Amino acid sequence: MKSAKKFVLSALFIAATAGQATAWAHATLQSATPAKDAEVTVAPKEVVMHFNEDLEPAFISAKVVDSTGAVVSTEKAALDAKDATVMKLAVPALSPGKYTVQYNAVGHDGHRRKGEYSFTVK
Template sequence: MSIKRFLAVCALASAVTSPAFAHATLQSSDPKAGSALGSAPKQVRLKFNEALEPAFSKITLLGTGNKEIPIGGATVDNADPTVMTAPLPPLSAGAYRIRWLAMSHDGHKRKGDVPFTVK
């Protein structure tokens, strides 16, 4: 087999199998990462590129000194399982981080943070 043909076969195999190995990736958040808000948000809304496993996906809120702030439980939207939300308590001015853990139907977990500030 020629090197060109070998590379073409590898490229095709990669293109065909890559969706099967995809992981839930955060596409958008409300509040947006790095935003400075004039008033505190009442909830967190995270949108992912694929459906989440509700039992293994969660949202936590961190405040000053990485202190966890109790929030309502995160829920995955039944109508759109790519969306996870959680209600927030009243927040005072300061810096916050939304920490999320998302598990997709393929069983892979991803995590990340969304920082924001309330003025």
């Protein structure tokens, strides 16, 4: 009886651990330019976001909004031609102020990740 109980507990532990590994495999923002909470003196011409895995090009999006919530970006986000972990978004000339980048990314696991971060143009 004890060996059966150990077997069941071991099987449950393995199943729980395997499920967590899958959950951790979502596309996650690793770094960006401008960086989160950055204060830049020169307005960027594009936002560049680096993720931990290749993204699905048909399911990515990003926009930049100003401090009033108005969308200031007019282009569509695109993957870097040489690196599918990099999403780029061209932005028009930005005036001094605080901006928020809002993004959606889907990795090869099919799970959508939404996120946002802000930067300031001085």
